[in-house]
Amino acid sequence: MRLDNMLLAEGVSGPEKGGGSAAAAAAAAASGGAGADNSAEHSDYRAKLSQIRQIYHTELEKYEQACNEFTTHVMNLLREQSRTRPISPKEIERMVSIIHRKFSSIQMQLKQSTCEAVMILRSRFLDARRKRRNFNKQATEILNEYFYSHLSNPYPSEEAKEELAKKCQITVSQVSNWFGNKRIRYKKNIGKFQEEANMYAARTAVNAANVSAQGSQANSPSTPNSAGSAGSFNMSNSGDLFMSVQSLNGDSYQGAQVGANVQSQVDTLRHVISQTGGYNDGLTANQMYSPQGINANGGWQDATTPSSVTSPTEGPGSVHSDTSN
DNA sequence: GTAGATGATTGTAC
DNA sequence: GTACAATCATCTAC
Numbered sequence: 001m002r003l004d005n006m007l008l009a010e011g012v013s014g015p016e017k018g019g020g021s022a023a024a025a026a027a028a029a030a031s032g033g034a035g036a037d038n039s040a041e042h043s044d045y046r047a048k049l050s051q052i053r054q055i056y057h058t059e060l061e062k063y064e065q066a067c068n069e070f071t072t073h074v075m076n077l078l079r080e081q082s083r084t085r086p087i088s089p090k091e092i093e094r095m096v097s098i099i100h101r102k103f104s105s106i107q108m109q110l111k112q113s114t115c116e117a118v119m120i121l122r123s124r125f126l127d128a129r130r131k132r133r134n135f136n137k138q139a140t141e142i143l144n145e146y147f148y149s150h151l152s153n154p155y156p157s158e159e160a161k162e163e164l165a166k167k168c169q170i171t172v173s174q175v176s177n178w179f180g181n182k183r184i185r186y187k188k189n190i191g192k193f194q195e196e197a198n199m200y201a202a203r204t205a206v207n208a209a210n211v212s213a214q215g216s217q218a219n220s221p222s223t224p225n226s227a228g229s230a231g232s233f234n235m236s237n238s239g240d241l242f243m244s245v246q247s248l249n250g251d252s253y254q255g256a257q258v259g260a261n262v263q264s265q266v267d268t269l270r271h272v273i274s275q276t277g278g279y280n281d282g283l284t285a286n287q288m289y290s291p292q293g294i295n296a297n298g299g300w301q302d303a304t305t306p307s308s309v310t311s312p313t314e315g316p317g318s319v320h321s322d323t324s325n
Numbered sequence: 326g327t328a329g330a331t332g333a334t335t336g337t338a339c
Numbered sequence: 340g341t342a343c344a345a346t347c348a349t350c351t352a353c
Contacts, residue, residue, distance in 0.1 A: 131348095131349085132331075132332050132333065132348065132349050132350070133332080133349090133350080134330090134331065134332075134349090134350060134351080135331090135332080140331095155341095155342090173333095174332080174333090176341085176342095177332065177333060177334090178331095178332075179342095180341090180342065180343075180344095181331070181332070181333085183342085183343080184342090184343065184344065184345095185330095185331090187343095188344095
């Protein structure tokens, strides 16, 4: 009975109304419905389901036919036997019921294997891991840019997630997944990500410097951050930018400047640029970047908490050369 | 073909 | 509900 219900629900048995399109639609909805190729997979699912349906019905028909034929055959045999010995109607009934039971158990096996086939098809269609696609390069860059520019507290707000999702053309939950994976993998292997962190820190810094240069050229000090610049993220968290600057500079952070005017940070940065002659030359990776943001417990420090910004020796951007691996 | 990278899922803790 | 950690399934570079 359960098998019947399931086959009915999957659109394999029962009246044919689109060959299980409801199940396919439900599966499509459950899979997140992401992407243009979804409809293609949807039709693929339907095609395979209808194939299963067809096989099921063909086999079912065959069994029914065989059952009827066999029943007729046995009935004829019994009729012939009735000439030589008396056969009661009850005996005939019993024989017929035995035959039907046998064929019904065969039918049950058919239903079972059909259910299995549907389950396999469904799991293949539903399991998003099976159709995982890497994000495009630009999306990864945007996400990395945000991550490394908020390294002290890489927990984007809902609004930030939505904005990132829009920019990367992915869903908010994909952004959440990405940050979840990134935080864990970064924490597990800081050394491996150091180069990447350096790159993004430098890029962020250069962006900030460019904005600063543009700002001073335009003589508009009222536009201190990089908001609106094409392709770059709004660096609203000035504390993080400052930490990047501190990492670049190699100096320990003094005082409670976090949250201060970004323009002053950019000035510091420009000073650093002029002193070093560029980010990639003459600076080791350790000078460029430190595993900021992760506290002794392996958790992330909140950039807004005073402990993370007031300590000159342990604050973000001041911990250097922790490159045991 | 294989190793490493990566996006997604699952179970657990808070 | 969110984050973390482990794991899975797939992609990609070699």
